[in-house]
Amino acid sequence: MFKPQKGGALLGDLMSWMTSASRRRDAKKSSAIDDAHLFEQHEALVQSSSRTMSLLGGAGAKATQQRSALDGVRQHLHRTNERLRELKASAAPIKDALERIKLIAFNAGLEGARLGEPAGTPLLLVGEEVRALVERGLESTDAYGAQISQLESEREDALSALEQAQSHAQDIANELLSAQAAGRQLSDDVSELGRRVQRVTGTDPELAKHIAEAARHAEGLLVALGQLTSKNSAATALDPLLPAIAELKDVLRGLTRGDD
Amino acid sequence: MADQPEQSPSSSQRSKAHGLVLEYRDALGLNRAFISARIAIRVVRGTAVTPVPNSALGMALIDGQVVPVVALGEGTSQLVLCELSEESTPGVDPAATKGATETVAVSGVSVLESGAFPRLDAMSVEFRGEAVQALDLGLVLQALE
Numbered sequence: 123m124f125k126p127q128k129g130g131a132l133l134g135d136l137m138s139w140m141t142s143a144s145r146r147r148d149a150k151k152s153s154a155i156d157d158a159h160l161f162e163q164h165e166a167l168v169q170s171s172s173r174t175m176s177l178l179g180g181a182g183a184k185a186t187q188q189r190s191a192l193d194g195v196r197q198h199l200h201r202t203n204e205r206l207r208e209l210k211a212s213a214a215p216i217k218d219a220l221e222r223i224k225l226i227a228f229n230a231g232l233e234g235a236r237l238g239e240p241a242g243t244p245l246l247l248v249g250e251e252v253r254a255l256v257e258r259g260l261e262s263t264d265a266y267g268a269q270i271s272q273l274e275s276e277r278e279d280a281l282s283a284l285e286q287a288q289s290h291a292q293d294i295a296n297e298l299l300s301a302q303a304a305g306r307q308l309s310d311d312v313s314e315l316g317r318r319v320q321r322v323t324g325t326d327p328e329l330a331k332h333i334a335e336a337a338r339h340a341e342g343l344l345v346a347l348g349q350l351t352s353k354n355s356a357a358t359a360l361d362p363l364l365p366a367i368a369e370l371k372d373v374l375r376g377l378t379r380g381d382d
Numbered sequence: 383m384a385d386q387p388e389q390s391p392s393s394s395q396r397s398k399a400h401g402l403v404l405e406y407r408d409a410l411g412l413n414r415a416f417i418s419a420r421i422a423i424r425v426v427r428g429t430a431v432t433p434v435p436n437s438a439l440g441m442a443l444i445d446g447q448v449v450p451v452v453a454l455g456e457g458t459s460q461l462v463l464c465e466l467s468e469e470s471t472p473g474v475d476p477a478a479t480k481g482a483t484e485t486v487a488v489s490g491v492s493v494l495e496s497g498a499f500p501r502l503d504a505m506s507v508e509f510r511g512e513a514v515q516a517l518d519l520g521l522v523l524q525a526l527e
Contacts, residue, residue, distance in 0.1 A: 221427065225460070228402065228425045231496030235400030235419035239498075242400075246497045253495065 157323040158334030164316050165331070171312045175305045182302060185295045192288050199281050206277065210270050213263055220259045227252035396508070398498035399474035403509045404462060404491040404517075406455030415454075415517035416499065416507050417488075420476050423463045425493050431461070438526040442487055452522055455490030462488040464519055472518040473504045486523065 227249045234245030320327060350359060360367075401418040402425070431440040431451045440451035444463060451461065467483045470476050499507035499514075506513045 225425050225427055225493075228493050228496040232402055232419055232422055232424060235402075235497055238400065239398075250495075250497055 154325065154330070154333050155337050157319075157325040158330040158337065160319055160323065161316075161325070161327050161330035162334050164312070164319055165327075167312050168309075168316065171305070171309045175302070175309060178298060178302045178305050182295070182298045185291065185298055189288070189291045189295065192284060192291055195284055196281075196288070199277060199284065202277055203274075206270055206274055210267065213267050213270070217260065217263045220256050220263065224253055224256040224260070227256060396500040396502070399501040399507045400498050401474070401507075402462070402496035403494045403499065403507070403514055404488075405494055406491040407457070408455050413455075414494070414509065414512070414514045416474055416509070416514045417462060417464065417517050417519070418474060418476050419496075420478060421464045421466060421470065421519060422496075423465055423485075425496075426461050426463060426487075427459045429459075429461050429487075431487075431489050440489065442489075444485075444487065447485065449485050449487045451487045451489050452519070452526060453490045454488055454517075454522075458490055458492050460489075460491055460493060462491060462493065464488060466520060466523070470520055472516060472520065474499075474501055474507050474516045475504070486519065488517075488519070 229249075230245050230252070231249030234242035234247075234249055236242065237245065316327070323330075399416070399418065401416055401420075402422050403414060403416050405412065405414050407413070426444060429442045429444055431442045431453075433440050434450075438453075440453060442449050442451050442461065444461070449463070464486050465483045466486055467481055469481065495509065499509055502508050502513050506515050508514070
């Protein structure tokens with residue numbers, strides 16, 4: 123158990139023990155700390171690989187959504203084409219009716235002309251008025267038809283652009299599939315690397331993780347204690363730490379007995 | 383083709399000729415012609431015209447009557463139904479029909495307007511600022527028969 127000592131002496135003991143332990147560790151070809159770092163890096167690699175796979179999966183899902191949306195647009199354009207065809211078809215009977223009315227206006231004018239003036243004048247006037255209105259109606263129908271044709275042309279352009287977008291989306295999907303396959307291969311390789319590291323080092327990854335953690339804490343402790351010892355007032359400042367440091371020393375001695 | 387009308391007297395001051403102005407396209411190009419209301423009866427459309435073998439004429443069934451058809455042009459669906467008599471005279475104001483008449487249809491034409499038109503002379507009227515010659519249908523028929 124811990125024997126009360128002067129703080130500076132206890133700290134000196136701990137520092138010298140840690141330094142000698144460090145020397146022993148350095149002397150080994152592949153220390154446990156190095157192994158732990160190796161496992162840590164492997165773990166980071168595993169996580170990066172996993173994150174990459176996750177991102178690729180997300181991108182794949184988005185690409186699928188994009189393709190689905192493009193398919194939706196394509197269907198919409200097909201429906202638009204049907205509507206345009208219906209609109210065009212609906213213009214034909216209007217034009218036909220107007221042509222018939224124009225004929226009636228011609229015949230009314232002809233009848234009025236045959237009756238002569240003044241008896242035929244009302245027929246002439248009505249015929250002329252109706253014919254003028256029909257002409258305007260026919261012009262509007264032609265403009266309507268022209269607009270539908272324009273819409274058809276724009277729809278064709280949109281369809282062409284959509285086909286290009288769909289082709290690009292397909293390329294992206296194929297690239298993502300390749301990337302996912304490469305990612306899976308990377309994962310497998312990383313797993314294999316982990317197994318080999320474990321075989322070569324003979325270290326359990328969990329133990330290595332604890333060692334790495336302990337090493338980090340020890341380094342932090344060394345730095346902090348080093349700062350304390352560099353000050354004159356360290357002796358009194360260390361007092362509250364002494365029980366914990368003594369216990370730590372015992373634990374470390376216990377561990378190193380097995381090591382030696 | 384149509385000639386430019388004389389400028390005076392003004393259109394409103396001239397006497398009127400009644401009938402219709404039509405347009406047709408033949409080997410010579412686009413033509414316009416006037417048919418008097420004393421000859422033109424009415425305008426019909428969508429009537430099938432059947433060619434008559436060994437003849438330049440066609441025939442059509444209009445109101446249950448088989449009517450000979452004179453093609454002035456092609457590419458339109460309108461027919462102008464006309465009534466001719468042996469006494470029919472050419473010009474914008476032909477003599478009133480008397481005695482036996484023959485119904486003839488004119489095809490390949492588009493009627494542009496019907497009613498009263500300023501008379502330029504005995505053979506032409508003014509239409510949209512241009513002189514339009516009266517169609518001598520009797521002469522056309524003679525040429526085809």
